[in-house]
Amino acid sequence: MASTGLQVLGLVLALLGWVCGALVCAAPQWRVSAFVGGELVIAQVLWEGLWMNCLSQTTGHIQCKTYDSTLALSTSAQAARGLTVLSLLLSILAVMLGVAGAKCTHCMGDSNQASKARLARIAGVLLIVAGLAYLMPICWTAYATIRDFYDSNVAASLKRELGPALYLGWGASVLLLLGGALLHVGSSAPVGRALPVSGDAAKPSSSMGAAGESYKEVLKILLTDEIS
Secondary structure: OHHHHHHHHHHHHHHHHHHHHHHHHOOOOOOEOOOOOOOOOOOEEEOOOOOOOEEEEOOOOOOEEOOOOOOOOOOOOHHHHHHHHHHHHHHHHHHHHHHHHHOOOOOOOOOOHHHHHHHHHHHHHHHEEEEEHHHHHHHHHHHHHHHHHOOOOOOOHHHHEHHHHHHHHHHHHHHHHHHHHHHHHHHOOOOOOOOOOHHHHHHHHHHHHHHHHHHHHHHHHHHHHOOO
């Protein structure tokens, strides 16, 4: 039997992961300026994201500008865009399938619980795939940022640090993975459940029992004749 509590918890975590993932995808704070010199006064900070970069000044003024051309971006940036968008679309599809296959809903009727559980398990697998797809650009961006930071050949003005969007992206990936795992586990049948025996399957056993009783009666008659 499917566990309604695990299914609902998995769907809630998946929705939270999707919301966080959408915010991270739109946020420009994937990478921020790194100040490795001896400057005490910082006049402005540069933020870099998937779709735009922003310049924040100490006066509180923020100026953002979207990238002029997608093809002019690096291959890693284009791949990060594609993976994050694909992950968000998969998450939406998985949540819709999970709601339709949840035990507490009536989207497919109450008489077809096996098909609903199968649909919920598919939704859990899609959420896990979406979480992994979202995790890859986050980890790659963090790796490239740390690599360039410690590279002595990169100028100090071009060094960047991990932005807050990356940390929120890791959290979104974990929520999607946990939501998918809970939804899949909550929709799986118990391992040790006994299968019901239909009437047709029970007929051979009853006929075998009747044949055994007849065989015992024949043996009893033969033994009585020999004794007499």
